[in-house]
Amino acid sequence: MVQYSPTDRTFAALADPTRRGVLERLGRRSATISELAEPFGISLTGMKKHVRVLEDAELVTTEKVGRARRCSLGRRRLDEIEDWIESYRRMLDERLDRFGELLERNETREGSQG
Amino acid sequence: MVQYSPTDRTFAALADPTRRGVLERLGRRSATISELAEPFGISLTGMKKHVRVLEDAELVTTEKVGRARRCSLGRRRLDEIEDWIESYRRMLDERLDRFGELLERNETREGSQG
Numbered sequence: 741m742v743q744y745s746p747t748d749r750t751f752a753a754l755a756d757p758t759r760r761g762v763l764e765r766l767g768r769r770s771a772t773i774s775e776l777a778e779p780f781g782i783s784l785t786g787m788k789k790h791v792r793v794l795e796d797a798e799l800v801t802t803e804k805v806g807r808a809r810r811c812s813l814g815r816r817r818l819d820e821i822e823d824w825i826e827s828y829r830r831m832l833d834e835r836l837d838r839f840g841e842l843l844e845r846n847e848t849r850e851g852s853q854g
Numbered sequence: 855m856v857q858y859s860p861t862d863r864t865f866a867a868l869a870d871p872t873r874r875g876v877l878e879r880l881g882r883r884s885a886t887i888s889e890l891a892e893p894f895g896i897s898l899t900g901m902k903k904h905v906r907v908l909e910d911a912e913l914v915t916t917e918k919v920g921r922a923r924r925c926s927l928g929r930r931r932l933d934e935i936e937d938w939i940e941s942y943r944r945m946l947d948e949r950l951d952r953f954g955e956l957l958e959r960n961e962t963r964e965g966s967q968g
Contacts, residue, residue, distance in 0.1 A: 825936060
């Protein structure tokens with residue numbers, strides 16, 4: 741069975757515009773499932789599914805309050821995925837540098853041959 | 855029908871450790887599907903599927919060379935998702951600032967009451 745890491749779950753949770761919108765919305769204030777569903781024009785069932793994915797990724801926490809379920813931003817931040825993106829970008833930059841050096845070396849060689 | 859944006863596709867493509875590994879591997883040098891499959895210990899069919907997801911997200915390009923398919927890093931960078939993460943982080947920071955101000959104001963009030 742595939743085990744999903746926090747990094748996998750965070751990337752997957754963010755791969756949907758409604759879920760990204762929910763995080764932005766909860767960044768302003770906590771909200772019930774129906775308060776979240778309305779502006780997105782989706783069903784309660786649909787929003788429950790999205791919130792569940794965000795909850796599994798620990799990006800959102802929920803709490804039963806009376807008959808409603810109140811959602812807030814969870815404790816997990818985006819550090820893991822930022823770290824991955826940062827190290828990938830560094831690798832790409834180093835690659836560009838090596839490519840640049842290669843070009844320079846070739847130009848020098850061509851210059852000395854000309 | 856759901857339309858996936860480049861941001862959606864990039865986040866989804868990165869939500870798998872094998873696909874992130876393939877990007878890191880291709881950052882060093884281009885490789886055929888079988889050269890990619892071997893170190894990950896997965897089947898050619900499995901690797902083809904992963905490469906297809908990366909190709910759809912424009913993170914990887916492939917080219918038929920003889921009987922093999924050579925994969926390289928594509929032209930898309932991670933800018934869109936970095937932008938989203940950056941603006942989300944900014945929002946969280948502002949939120950923390952507001953929370954800090956609220957705490958300070960309460961402390962001042964409690965201080966003046968003490």
